[in-house]
Amino acid sequence: MKVLHLISGGETGGSRKHVITLLSKFPKDQVVLAVFQEGALAEEARKAGIRVELFLQSSRYDLSILKRLVAFIKSEKFDIIHTHGPRANLFGIYLHKKTKVKWLTTVHSDPSLDFIKSGVKGRVFTNLHLYAVKKMDYYFAVSERFKENLIKLGIERDKVQTVYNGIDFTEEKAEPLSLxxxxxxxxxxxxxxxxxxxxxxxxxxxxxxxxxxxxxxxxxxxxxxxxxxxxxxxxxxxxxxxxxxxxxxxxxxxxxxxxxxxxxxxxxxxxxxxxxxxxxxxxxxxxxxxxxxxxxxxxxxxxxxxxxxxxxxxxxxxxxxxxxxxxxxxxxxxxxxxxxxxxxxxFSLENLYKTTKQVYFDLIDKN
CATH class of the missing domain: 3.40.50.2000 (Glycogen Phosphorylase B;)
Structure with missing residues (x-):
């Protein structure tokens, strides 16, 4: 099994933490992280021993990287593309069509609200993102409520798996900072x-x-x-x-x-x-x-x-x-x-890892 995780790379919030902690649990030869820009996410992922590939864009509208990504996916023989975030999801439409590789996503936020306060451009990208979300083979919902939201968008119930976010909990508290x-x-x-x-x-x-x-x-x-x-x-x-x-x-x-x-x-x-x-x-x-x-x-x-x-x-x-x-x-x-x-x-990271791994194997078996 080999899975390509695709994310913009500029994230500094929960999706960054989710991707790094999840991928760190997998054997190093099973997962690769592709990003479109350098940043804290790529830096932390490398420190965690995760293989990171940079497909640098001149701007977020630079689509020239798509052909390179297709060639990369084919040459590395990935079984699954796992996208995170609006930009990766939009690119996934093209990648899925050209490679025929199984495609799934973890939706980290409400796709109808990702471009709030972005005017006309925001409304256009919201519609494009909603279109992309409906084209995937499978979905992770990080709560039962979010699973129901995806189903209301018209996604089949049996294509959505609830999987709770997780972290590695520690037995001892961290050392408090002096404020x-x-x-x-x-x-x-x-x-x-x-x-x-x-x-x-x-x-x-x-x-x-x-x-x-x-x-x-x-x-x-x-x-x-x-x-x-x-x-x-x-x-x-x-x-x-x-x-x-x-x-x-x-x-x-x-x-x-x-x-x-x-x-x-x-x-x-x-x-x-x-x-x-x-x-x-x-x-x-x-x-x-x-x-x-x-x-x-x-x-x-x-x-x-x-x-x-x-x-x-x-x-x-x-x-x-x-x-x-x-x-x-x-x-x-x-x-x-x-x-x-x-x-x-x-909400342990071990639970998240085991559920994610099982979904990957189930998708591959359907080929």
Whole structure:
């Protein structure tokens, strides 16, 4: 068996982590990662011992690499193409037609929302992406809810496999970082949000909730970069939250940041199953999340965290207030331990690997 994973290479969020951790479990001669640009993803994959092939584009509209990819797929005799993300999915239409190799995808986000706030061009690419998604041989859904969303798009139920995102859980917590240099005190209530700086991630909901709470001891660490960073920084300034919100950019020490925190946040309008929440669970940190994707399969409300409606600032505010009260009553650590116990047995990387491998073999056997 030989599988080519195809992804743009510019990802810095959950899809990057998903691909690297999954491929690292496979024997090195069974998987190859192809990217269209250098970046953190390719660098981390190489460090993990994954074979990475670069098909450099002069721009994202450069289609000259498609013929090279076809020749590569044929010469290396791949059995399966596994695409990740809109660009790879669109290219998959051509690659599948020219090679006849089995084609599957892991959809990491709602394909109808990937180009939100991109105007006319965004609507065109959304339609093209939805067309591509309907042309594949098989699909991974990272939650039962997302499986149902794919089926509503017209995809046959027996072509969709639910497979939970997974990580390698550790027996010990990471070493917490000292946050004093940022202006965070030991008595502050620290929340960490790991998410691309993108409209779909709902940072504005969190900022407005913080403004309404009006408590300078509540701090927010933002991990990630993205296209609306300047817009979000201006919003923080306009809301007078500069002493509470910290833009940390892309980081390699997320585990340590979570270990230094009291609450993990997610405020997305849409997700499949966020790996960031599993990383928080691994550090025994309770979670506050919007009701997206498969979060209900991870978080038990008031036992291991909070789930609130999407785009509901008031509900988000009240949940932060509730979490702060639990922190002051020394209840949060117990919630975090309970979350870890459940997540570490249900959402392991080993489960993800075994299910993915079996689907690959099943697809090959159908040839």
């Amino acid at each position: 004093g240099d940022m202006g965070v005190n030991d008595t502050d209530f620290v929340m960490t949000m790991v998410a691309r700086l993108h409209p779909i991630k709902g940072h504005d909901i969190v900022f407005n909730a913080l403004k309404n709470i009006n408590n300078p001891s509540v701090k927010l660490l933002l991990v990630g970069d993205g296209p609306i960073q300047k817009e979000l920084e201006k919003m923080v300034q306009d809301l007078n939250l500069r002493n509470q919100v910290y833009f940390l950019g892309f980081r390699h020490d997320v585990d340590q940041l979570y270990a230094s925190s009291h609450l993990g946040l997610l405020a997305s309008h849409s997700e499949s199953f966020p790996l960031a929440l599993l990383e928080a669970a691994n550090q025994r940190v309770p979670i506050l999340t919007t009701d997206v994707g498969g979060v209900g399969e991870l978080v038990s409300p008031k036992e291991t965290g909070w789930i609130v409606p999407v785009k509901d600032t008031k509900a988000y505010e009240m949940a932060i207030r509730d979490a702060l009260a639990c922190y002051q009553d020394n209840q949060l650590s117990g919630m975090g331990e309970k979350l870890y116990d459940y997540a570490s047995t249900t």
